[in-house]
Amino acid sequence: MTPDINFVTNSFNHFNALIFNNQLPIPAFFLTKARTFRGKLAYQRTRTWRGYHNHSFQLRISVSFDSPQREWEDVMIHEMIHLAIASEGIDDQTAHGPEFRKRMHDINRKYGRNITISSKTTPEEQEADTRIRAHYLCVAKLNDGRLGVAPVAKSRIFSLWDAMDNFPGAISTSWLGSTDPWFNRFPRVQKPKFYIVERKELLLHVFNALKLERKGGYIRAVNPHCSPDELLP
Helix, strand or coil: CCCCHHHHHHHHHHHHHHCCCCCCCCCEEEEECCCCCCEEEEEEEEEECCEEEEEEEEEEEECCCCCCHHHHHHHHHHHHHHHHHHHCCCCCCCCCCHHHHHHHHHHHHHHCCCCCCCCCCCHHHHHCCCCCCCEEEEEEEECCCCEEEEEECHHHHHHHHHHHHCCCCEEEEEEEEECCHHHHHCCCECCCCCEEECHHHHHHHCCCCEEEEEECCEEEEECCCCCHHHHCC
16 A cells, blocks of 8 residues: 555554553655655754753654555654653664664554554565656766766756756766666765766666756756767766
């Protein structure tokens, strides 16, 4: 199943009552297309005269994965443990420190759950993602001869267009449009960053890509019949 907002809210209410005695603050719920995590708790931290105060909690659940309902329930409980610790103002040393692990093991034992330390996606899951998605790609040739690729979030393409040219170590860049599922494995960047790739492998996956150019407030495809070698910087 793929979670929807009803599943998220109903699961939160159910486990808040069953496991957390309705003591958890109700966060804002968001669905995201993130591919690097299934669930994530976000919040703001403000310093007061009494110390730090955590507030404005947000629970983000990814809709990019199809998993059994029970696994999604464990993801929810995982993030609710984070919420419990953060809302109580407990310093747990690390994201999954001793307090988190203790509560996780207690819940697993008492309620027969299978909550784990990480709810991130694995490389195998990323590789198995074959959905057709539109990618805006910046490819850079670096001064050490390597190639880097950056799938850019659509909302950030204009702000990053020039910034990528000024990336430290980048000799030249090329912008491409592609729907090849191979690029699904790379998280979309929202600031200058490249993932190092082998040229031979990249050539295989830009075969049907289009070269992009920026004209004022528009991004358009040009030279639709470029060879893969011509597309790369």
